Structures are given as structure tokens and as C-alpha cells.
Amino acid sequence: MSDNTSAGQGSWGVTRRGFIAGTGSLLGIAALSGRAAAAAAASAPPIADGAHVAALVIGTGYGGAVAALRLAQAGVNVHMVEMGMAWDTPGSDGKIFCNTREPDYRSYWLRTRTKAPLNYFLGFPIDRDIPRYTGILDAEEFAGITVYQGRGVGGGSLVNGGMAVTPKRENFGAVLPSVNADEMYATYYPRANAGLGVGTIDPAWFETTACYQYARVGRKHAQRSGFPFVFVPDVYDWDYMKQEAAGTVTKSALAGEILYGNNHGKKSLQKTYLAQAAATGRVTVSALHRVTSVAPAAGGRYTVVIEQLATNGDTTATKTVTADRVFFAAGSVGTSKLLVKLKATGALPALNGEIGKGWGDNGNVMCGRANHLWDPTGSLQSSIPCCGIDNWAAGGAFAEVAPLPTGIETFASFYLSITRNPNRAQFTWNAAAGKVDLSWQAAWKQPSIDMAKSIFDKINAKEGTIYRTDLFGIYKIWGDHLTYHPLGGAVLNKATDNYGRLTAYPGLYVIDGSLIPGNTTVNPFVTITALAERNIERIIATDL
Template sequence: MSDSTPVGSASSGFSRRGFIAGAGSLLGVMALGGRTPAWAQTVAATTPIASGAHVPALVIGTGYGGSVAALRLAQAGVDVHMVEMGMAWDTPGSDGKIFCNTLSPDNRSYWLRTRTKAPLNYFLGFPIDRDISCYTGILDAEEFSGITVYQGRGVGGGSLVNGGMAVTPKRENFGAILPTVNPDEMYNTYYPRANAGLGVGTIDPAWFDSTDCYQYARVGRKHAQRSGFPFVFVPDVYDWDYMKQEAAGTVTKSALAGEILYGNNNGKKSLQKTYLAQAAATGRVTVSPLHKVVSVAPASGGGYTVVIDQINTSGETTTTKTVTADRVFFAAGSVGTSKLLVKLKATGMLPNLNNEVGKGWGDNGNVMCGRANHLWDPTGALQSSIPCGGIDNWAAGGAFAEVAPLPTGIETFASFYLSITKNPNRAEFSWNPATGKVDLNWQQSWKQPAIDMAKTIFDKINSKEGTIYRTDLFGIYKIWGDHLTYHPLGGAVLGKATDNYGRLAGYPGLYVIDGALIPGNTSVNPFVTITALAERNIEKIIATDL
């Protein structure tokens, strides 16, 4: 790379130390606070893919679906190369940390933006976004007509930037999530496999009841239960033992230092510490960070020709490479996979893709809001950035609400929530030849069903508690965060754009294996379902296609 790394940033994607952790050797790793965490890692060397290379399996993206595919293919003896548009995030910046803090975003925070675009971008009526240097940062706030889609950028994908809420949907809801999939196999085999692979755990209820950092969640529980709503503990992939040590002051703080939106430096078990670590340990998986696939087309000699742009940390293309792959797995996330497939169909690279490509996209019913509590209900100045509970009104009102933190470092007397709802609206990606880009036809007014469903919870709580909605978090006198989603789903729906295992119609050897397969809603945070579905699909593909 010829570009220089900005001061205070993480390094470019090609560090001397490589990209991900190897699970096979846990000795000799850096211990945090004198202790080697259960998720500790070693680092496998990697070399960016060379132009002209041939690979048996090329995986586009390093998020949940791609990581599952890479691990299981490698375990089956297949050499895999993963292409990742973001950086490796494996080298500390000048502050000694890989990731920057939520309250102090710098150029590491956002993907190729010159100003931050926080999901909650006002406080007490004042805008809180700030100018930053343009850089290949960790969080992409991708703007479409009517909606901003937040996505992780880097090796590990969305696992780098989410709250780690690892929720298996209730079985009675599964038929509406993936109607062509047998729930018995998912709940007996693939959900348990995904939860084990991800390192899912649940907070110790006794510690929850006593620790200062979850006072905000206890207030949320009290208000939910007083209004007759079930409060449920939600599993997560944070290392709960590590968080207890954070609270005790014996290790470096991460969750208790507000680290979440722009990465977590210590306790969170993102994919580099789980699936990607195991994949590296096989010796059969390599990754090219800061590489972006721009074309996939059938190769004359069989397999597929893939054109890849290598970029620098300013987002500029420095090299264009052409490689061939026997099989290609699209795992660039719901938006990335859908945009790429729509482009390839429209521009004649993959003209035989069917007309379902680009359809069935949804926002998982995401909508946010805050409530202003009374002075006798303080939510705490110290708040863990890792959510651990939610309010379940799915059956009666069509909403599940995560009791979310506001880790500002000051007392806010506010309760904050991210709701997942049964919003039925679905959008479609389409190619715009005038701009040479892919559009999404979402309309912000389509969020109204989600708002109405969330109100079935919060109107009742406000009435019971004598409280009001906060109007200062998303603008001036604006109650609902109806402009965004954290949970993009769909665009290459299972059983429609693909067969029932993710094989793309019309092209043997091309597969979708990420959230694009799920038609718009999972009833809960989606990454466990994405992981479990990938486990199911790749097992069938290995057994029948290889």
C-alpha cells in the first residue's frame, strides 16, 4: 500500500501480523489483565490474492455467513480465499487501541465519510456528529432513498459493530421467518451448532441485579413488568466473566468504557475470535482485506472469472485483479450481496439470474425511541454498552424491544430502546443505468407500521409511569428513530432467488450464504439465524456439490 495511515487510526488492512485469529493455538497470546480470555487468539499470516490466481472456493465477505462457509469448506479439505472490502482491524492505532470509543469517534469510526453519522445523532436538542478524516473506518452508514443502513466494514463484518445480542427466535415464530426450512433440523441441529460456534452465553442474573452498570436495564425491567410485559434476558456473545472483571477494575474496560458502535477492544467475541479463528487454524483459509469484488462471470474453461479492485484507506482503487474460482459464495451482507447480484444481472455478467434477485428486502422492523424517566428512576452514569434484556410483546403487539444502553458517562434519566417489529413492508433493489449504481425503493413512510407496533409497548409504559417520550435524540422534537436499520435482510431470498440451500438459479457453483437469503424479518436480532442457516446450507452443499 502506498498511502500513509492517518494519525490515530488503525493500520491499513495488510498488517505484518496478518488478519485473523487461529483457534488451534491459544498459548503465548497476550493476556489481558494477567488472564488469557477464553476467546483469546493467535494470528495467521495472509497474503493478498494475486491477479491470475485460481482458487477452489472464493467467499465474498467475512461476516457470519461467509465465516461459516469458509470454516466448513476448509474442514472438508477445500482451500478457501475470502475477499473483504474493509480492513483487517488487527493493529492498534497511536492511542494503543484498535478501535475508537463511541463518545470520541475519529477516522476509524466511519467508512469513507468526512462526518460521523451516529444512529442517535442529537442530545438535548444539539447535533453531536462531528467532522472526521475520510478513511476506511469500521461502520458504514450507507444511505438509500428513505433509509440509512448501518453495516460493519472489516474482517468479521457486522460482528465488529453490533451489540452481540445472540437471539434464537421462538420456535412458534419460525414459520414466518423461513417458511421453506424444516424447523426441526434448525432447532435440533443448526441453532445449537451456531450458538456453540459463536460462543453465546447469558448474563448471571444475580450479578445483573447487583452491578451498577446495568441499573438502566433494571429500570427497563421494572417499567416493563409494571405494565404487564414480559422482560427476558437475552443471550450475548460478550465474555461475561471479563465484564465482571471490568466492573471489579481488574482488567481493561471495554463494555464499561462505552465501546460498541465502532468496535470493542477486549471482551466481545466477534467472528475473528470464533469462526474465523477456527478457519485460520485449518491452514486452508486466507483473506484479502481492502479488496472489493466488482464482477463475477462464467469463465470459458469452467468456474467463474472474478474481477476484484484493491483499494487503499482513502477508498481509491490501486490495483485491479482478475482471478478464477471453481465456486463463489456471496456473503457480502444483505445489501452487498443484493447490490452485486442486481448489477451482475442487469449488466449482462450473469444474465440468467432469475427475476427474484433484488426482491424481498426488509429492515427487520427496526425503530428506535427514548423515554424520559422521573428523577426517582435514574438509569446510571455507568452503563454497560452490551445490552442483555428485552421486552417481549411480539404475539400481542408485533414488537420485541431491546433495552439499549445510553453510555454517555453522565446520568440521563432516560430509557432507550431498539425495537424489532412485524413491519410487513418489503423493498426492492434495482439497477440505475443513468448513475451506474443500484437503488433501493424503500420509503420512510413504510416505517409507520413499526412505529405503531412499538407504541403498543411504550405508550402503555408511559401511561403507567406518567412519563413521556424523549424528543431530542433524533432531531428537534422528533420522537422516533425511523430513518435507519441495523438489521438488513433479504434481496436474494431462499427458495426464490436461490433454491432451498442458497444455490443461485441458473449458475451451478454460485451460492448466496448470508442475510440476503432471509426475507426481511427474523422477529429478533438476526445474526444467530443467519449463522444457523449458513450451517444448514453449507452442510448440504459440501455433501452434494463437492
């Protein structure tokens, strides 16, 4: 495929000029009735067996949402396929999402028992039995790690803390070495932050509100040990949170809503990119649909096999459709697993040997510290983190000061660290078991622990405090069994070209976190979004 930037009209019948003009409509985002527009697209009739679509997007997370919006603005009809639910219908309690403290059938993807990231408290296990259901959070277990992923229209934006961090410019070269940093920081990061609705907490309100006492304690301890402490942007509606604290609106962040969805204040993709995409009238979504195969078809098109799911996980129909172009946006794990399977089983045998490689956990590791009785962290804690401790340059760790929204005073500080962990795993096809395996080893978390200790050993020594040993098991200090931030598996400029094209198969693209080789130095979704903005702009300009 050519990388020339001519404005000629391609097979989709749109022009580059039309695309660039269309992107300006993002400024009208405030006028949209966010979730309603996205729900309208998701509630349209699902894709029909035998259908033909111009662009099929597999997944509705950050990369897929960007691709769908920009393609639609360029005049392309887009169909998005999402394995999870639409999350547009309240349950019997009148709420769409359940509370973190009271997980129910809506909480987990096809599990019969919860698997909370923090699954002990005061030494007692807190997981509980639940009905099997296509819930919002997938705790996908591999041999050496559990990977947490959002399931539903909006992907990971439904279940993350919303920390919207642009990496420091000096760290970017280690994240995406083949990408022009000047372009990213001048154009694509600003575009992503605008599209996502990123904002920062009011510092004056932060100083006085009860719900961030835990963060102020974290700041005090960090600064007394000489660590830089920073406010971190987020996609929560900070004005709404102020109203929550004032008691004038329904509580959401202040009701502990985060891990299993947030009912009000959080600006998930349903309210931003996906709402805009739906408003174009060119994007439809089939929820509870799972792609199982993509293979070349006549005329340069692709045959895509899709299973329709019931809420208990059963397959209720299998459909075969044809697409002119296919965008893999199922997330790092979903895209990588699918591509590895398709290569190994002969559906896409010419995919290159880098498929499945370069996967990392963004250096995630969790821990808690037991504070003194004169350092209470507050019984009311906002579930939305807003600040962190930056020891990246000296110790290879950035630590988010995270909430423990238990509703009671815990005298504890809790942290999710992102570290410069160098270990990378590979996805491979296990023919005997008929599934994809991941080569991550539990021992590979040790560098992350060591880097996190560069912060917390020093704070404990200064404050005369100790690590909590009751949050991840009995006498277990580190939450080193998980990641919230899967990255890699179809690395940019290795498994794909420098814009996400799977070059052996014209018309196939990767446009999600699988492009990023294992680490972003910060929470990754702004980088995933910005990279998708960069790549889709080039693809529309040159491939259409």
C-alpha cells in the first residue's frame, strides 16, 4: 500500500479534504446527549448473516472508537462488533452498573465467583459467588498473570479509573520509537485529550474536600520523603463530583462506583467518541457478538465469522459477513489472541512472525501501607484517583495514589504502580487445547516490585510505617498477580507497518493497545487514543 498523501478519491468514495473537515465536528461534543446517542447505535438490529459492510471494526474500546468516528466522518459506513453488552438498560435496582462494594451478576464476565483485584480485607477473603453472566469486568487468567479488561460497548473506558495521562516527552522515544514525537505532541495527543474530555481537579477544592483526604495523606508522605507529587488529569466530570460532595446529585464516584462501571460522572467512550460516531448516522454496533475468524475473500474483501452470544455465554447464532476492510480493535489481549489463532490455523497464514510478541503488563504492581492512627485517610473516598508519585527517572516507578472506597476508615494508603519492567511475553497457539497461551511468568513481576520499593521502602522508613499484608492474601504484601494495562502483541512497525497495516493483507489493520510494546510509562489509554488518531488519519488519507 502506498504511503503517499495525495487527496485522491479511493475505493470508499471519500476525500481527504472531507475527512479533515469532518474532524472539526468534535468541537460540538458538548451538544450531544452522550450515552443516548451511543445507545441508539448499539440498539439497532444486529448485523445480519450474509451482510456486506464497508468497514468492520472488531471492538469498541479506545482504538475502535477513534477508527469508527473518523471513518464515519469521512463518509464510510462502519459496523462495530462488540463481545460485551451495550450497557444501556438499568437493572432491577434502577442502575445500569453495580457498586464496587456489592458486586452482583453485572460485575464479571462469565464467572461464577468474583475475582476482585484486591480480594482480601483484614485478612479475610471477600470474593463471593455470582450468577454466570456477560458482566462488565473480565478477569482473564493466564498461567502467570490475571489480565483485567472491560467488556461492553466502550471497552476499557467502562472500568478504568479514568486517569488520562500523556507521557512525558522525554520518555516517549522508549514507548513508540518509530513514531514522530513532534507530531504526537503537537497534534495527536491534543486531539485525543479533547476527544476524551480530559480535565484536572480544581486544586483549591482538592485541599478541602473530605473525599480526597486519602490523596492528601499520600501527598504528605511522598513529599516528606522527597518524591515529586503530581496532579493527574482524568475523564471524570469534576463539576459533577463537586455536586456529589454537596449532596445535590446522585452519588457515583462518591458511592464507590468504578471497578464495575460508573453510573453518572465518568466520561466513558459511550459519552464521547462513540456518541459522536453514532451521531454521524454511519455507525452501528452489534453487542454480544464475537469474531472468530477473518479470512481473504474474492475481490480483495474479507470473510468474517461472528458468533452471537446470550447473556449466559452460550452461542445463539453464527453469522458469516463480508467486509471491505477490517480493523482489529479488540484490545491487546483480544486482538493478539485472534491474530495468533488466525495465523496458526491457516486463515491468515502470511501474517509475519512478530504477531503475538512484545506483550507487557505496563509494569503494574499494587501495594498498601498501614498508616498511624493520627493519619486517617477518610471513610469517604472518591473512587476516581487524581494524583501520583513520580519516581520514574530515579527508580523506574510512577505510583497512582489509589482509593480504598470501603466506606469505613482503614488508616491505609493504597497504590497502583506503573514501572519500567523490561519483561515481554508472547502469545502462542496451543493446538492441543484449541486456545492461545501467554508465556508470562509470575517471577517476571520482581523488577516491578523492586522499582515500587524504591518509593515505598523510603516512605515507610521516613514515616515509621509498614506494608499492609492483608489485601492480596494472608501475609502477602504485593499485588503482583495482575495487570490493568495490557499492551503489545501486535507491535507497531514490527507485526504491522508504521501505521498499523497488516501488510500481507491489504485492508486489514490493527488500531488498539496491541500496537504498543508493553509499556507507556503512565496509564496507557491517552496514548492508545492518540496513536489511533495518528494512524487512522494516514489510513484515510492514503488507503481510501
